[in-house]
Amino acid sequence: MQTFLPYPSFQKSAEVLDFRRLGKQRSEALIILRAIKIGNDWSNHPATKMWEGYERALKLYHDTVIKEWIKRGYENNMDLFNVKTSVDYPPWLGDERLHDSHKSNLLRKNPDYYSQFNWEVPDDLDYFWPTKEDY
DSSP states (O other), X not given: XXXXXXXXXXXXXXXXXXXXXXXXXXHHHHHHHHHHHHOOTTTTSHHHHHHTTOHHHHHHHHXXXXXXXXXXXXXXXXXXXXXXXXXXXXXXXXOHHHHHHHHHHHHHHXXXXXXXXXXXXXTXXXXXXXXXXXX
16 A cells, blocks of 8 residues: 655656556555545555545545546546645655655666666665654
């Protein structure tokens, strides 16, 4: 369970994801949104905890990955949230500890694909799971 953010920009993050991770992001964002809203087995997962209070931003992330999915020519059967009002972004967005941990894990998952971005991070970092209480 993860929402991959190698960059602070949702768009730039979506653009660099390989097709497997990009496709999964659409459903993983929904799983997290449901866990926050109604509670389920994922409610205490760190990926869920880090988005608590920032559901509108997560909906925007969801829409961004769907739009990138469609742009690449893949078929989409998921609805957009079409977030139209202002969004409160989480304070951890832009924290290099988060983005570097995501780059590292992406490199580990698919080194052939992600090495093209020349990220200067080791491929053995643990995930960094911040919450709003950390800021």
